[in-house]
Structure formats: C-alpha cells, structure tokens
Amino acid sequence: MRIRNMSNEWRWTRQRRKVLETLGSRRDHPTAEDVYRDLRAQGEQVSLATVYRTLRSLEQEELARTLHGAGADRFDACIDPHYHLSCDKCGRTVDVPVAYHRPLDEAARQSGFEIRGHSLIFFGRCPRCTDEEA
Amino acid sequence: MRIRNMSNEWRWTRQRRKVLETLGSRRDHPTAEDVYRDLRAQGEQVSLATVYRTLRSLEQEELARTLHGAGADRFDACIDPHYHLSCDKCGRTVDVPVAYHRPLDEAARQSGFEIRGHSLIFFGRCPRCTDEEA
DNA sequence: CTTAATGCAAAGGTTTTGCACCCTA
DNA sequence: TAGGGTGCAAAACCTTTGCATTAAG
Numbered sequence: 001m002r003i004r005n006m007s008n009e010w011r012w013t014r015q016r017r018k019v020l021e022t023l024g025s026r027r028d029h030p031t032a033e034d035v036y037r038d039l040r041a042q043g044e045q046v047s048l049a050t051v052y053r054t055l056r057s058l059e060q061e062e063l064a065r066t067l068h069g070a071g072a073d074r075f076d077a078c079i080d081p082h083y084h085l086s087c088d089k090c091g092r093t094v095d096v097p098v099a100y101h102r103p104l105d106e107a108a109r110q111s112g113f114e115i116r117g118h119s120l121i122f123f124g125r126c127p128r129c130t131d132e133e134a
Numbered sequence: 135m136r137i138r139n140m141s142n143e144w145r146w147t148r149q150r151r152k153v154l155e156t157l158g159s160r161r162d163h164p165t166a167e168d169v170y171r172d173l174r175a176q177g178e179q180v181s182l183a184t185v186y187r188t189l190r191s192l193e194q195e196e197l198a199r200t201l202h203g204a205g206a207d208r209f210d211a212c213i214d215p216h217y218h219l220s221c222d223k224c225g226r227t228v229d230v231p232v233a234y235h236r237p238l239d240e241a242a243r244q245s246g247f248e249i250r251g252h253s254l255i256f257f258g259r260c261p262r263c264t265d266e267e268a
Numbered sequence: 269c270t271t272a273a274t275g276c277a278a279a280g281g282t283t284t285t286g287c288a289c290c291c292t293a
Numbered sequence: 294t295a296g297g298g299t300g301c302a303a304a305a306c307c308t309t310t311g312c313a314t315t316a317a318g
Contacts, residue, residue, distance in 0.1 A: 011291090011292070011293085011296095011297065011298065013291080013292080013297095013298065013299085015298080015299075016298085031282090032282085032283080033282085045299095045300095046299085046300090047299070047300045047301070048283090048300095049283090049284080049285085049299080049300065049301075049302095050298080050299055050300075052282095052283060052284070053284085053298085053299085054298095056283095056284090066204075068202045068203050068204060069202050070200075070202060071281090071282090072281080072282060072283090073282085073283085083242075083252075085242060085245060085247050085249075087247070088250070096242050096245050096247075097244070097245065098238060098241045098242050101235070101238070104232060104235070104254070104256075105256070107232045108217075108219060108230050108232050108256045110231070111219055111230050111231065112261050113219050113221070113230075113256065113258050113259065113260055113261065114258045114259040114264050115219075115256050115257075115258040116222070116257055116258040116259075117256070117257060117258075118217075118254055118255060118256040118257065119254070119255050119257065120238070120252055120253070120254045120255075121252060121253050121254075122238075122239070122242045122247065122249050122251070122252040123249075123250055123251060123252065123253065124247050124248045124249040124250040124251075125247065125248040125250075126247055127246050127247065130248050144272095145271090145272060145273065145316090145317055145318075146317085147272090147273060147274080147316075147317070148316095149273080149274070150273085165307095166307085166308080167307085179274095179275095180274085180275090181274070181275045181276070182275095182308090183274080183275065183276075183277095183308090183309080183310085184273075184274055184275075186307095186308060186309070187273080187274085187309085187310095188273095190308095190309090205306090205307090206306085206307060206308090207307085207308085
C-alpha cells in the first residue's frame, strides 16, 4: 500500500482500517453499499455514513479512487492509472489488462485544458451475463 | 442528424423536438436540468420529467448518449464514438479533438468480455477555472 | 378517435450532513 | 481532556414513475 500525505494525521480507527482492507481485498470494484454489506456480514460495527465518509477521505489522500458509471459510484483501492471494464447488464466492474495510454493525455493538452489524466471504461457484457443470455 | 429506428414510430411533439434541438445546439454537454432551464428560458412549456423521459428515449434510439461523471448525468446529441474533457472544478464537459482509438477495444477483448466500445474522459481544469485559480 | 406524450407530485435510489455521543491520543 | 470519528436520522440531490389529462396523427 502506497503511503502518502504523511503530513495529514488520520486516525486509523477500526472502521477506517476495515473499509480500506475490504476495498483492497476485492478484485472487483464495489459500491459503498457493497463495502458496507461486506463489513456487516463480517460482524463489523459500522454505518453506511461512515463508509461513505471514509471512502471520500481515502480518495483525498489518494489511497482510493471513484469510478462513475450508471448507478452508484464504485471504488478502487488502486490509484495507479489503469482501465476498467464494466458490464452493461450487471454493473460488475473489474480491471482490464490494457496499459494506460499516456500519449492520449499529450494529445488532449492541445485543447487548452490543463489535463491531469483520463479515465477509460470499456463497456459490454461480462462472461457470466453473456452465458445467461443464451 | 442521423436517422435510425424508422420502424419505431415516435411522435414528434413540440417538447421532443425542442429537447433534441437544444441538445444539438450546445457545444457543451448539458445536464437534464440545463436543458430544462434553457427551454424554460425560451418560454417553452415543458417539465423536467419530460426532459428526462425524452433524453432517455433519444438514447434508446441512438440519437443521444449519456455521459457519467461526478454529479448529474450529462447528455450528448452526437453518438459517433469520440472523447470528452471534463473540468474537475466546474463540471463543464466538452468534446476533445482526439480520435477514438479502436485498437484499445481489440486489446480489451482478450479479457473474455464481449466489448462494445469504451468511454474516455479526460479530467483536469478548463481554461476559465485555471484563470480563476490565479 | 386512439394512443402515446405530458405535467404534476410522489416515490426511489444515492450521497451528504447536523448533531449528540464516543473514542483515542 | 480535546479533537476528530461515529451512528443515526434527516436532508439533499438526482432520476424515475403513477396517474389523470392533453394532444398528435
């Protein structure tokens, strides 16, 4: 896990640790509700409000990022630039082994915007939903 | 404007025409609320519910598409694959002159997902917000 | 005429917030 | 003990929906 913002003192409360732990342990990218349900299922005492607050603060510390799509936001504990793949049908979102394409950012700078990077999401059907289709 | 779904019979009511017209006339990508306010400002009689319903139906007909990001969804009357640029600060979203990169879709197909395409949004600061920063 | 589209208001889903209480350093 | 963190419930946002009414073809 990458350490940043050492100047910021965060209290590593049980809830905060557990939220990050849960997010990091999943290979997909859960919604806040998913994280909340996982934690409750493990018997952790936590509220949905705290999950949201924690996720947003992890985002500020660059320990997590938000993925926007149809429906609820999803969260990713890996902030290194990479792409995602999202199923139109079930919403399941996972990493995809396609390298981040930096030249695109260069090209976009010609627009006059101050570009920080880009987010790319492939859409289509996951194998599970493709099968169910048949 | 591209004509499709000729089999579908849509009633080109005044509201429907005006929503598409407004969406097409803007170079940025407005939210439903933006479209609604534009229309009301022009003295058009329309409700926000109708704007949403119309935008969603235009999307189904492939006369418009939805852009997901932080905050409210934004809409685009051009469905040809292309990229967007969105300001972190004010949310303003515009087209960017960077060509759609088809090889990425090919690469992503190795994941086993059935890929339909990808959506790419550059993020950063628009010139206006960069100036205000100073 | 017939049927879909509309407006309104209410409901639904997601996310944030105010506040009293609690915990940790 | 001081300060932020937490839970709860309410509010805020964004979007959809049910239903009576209107209007397009």
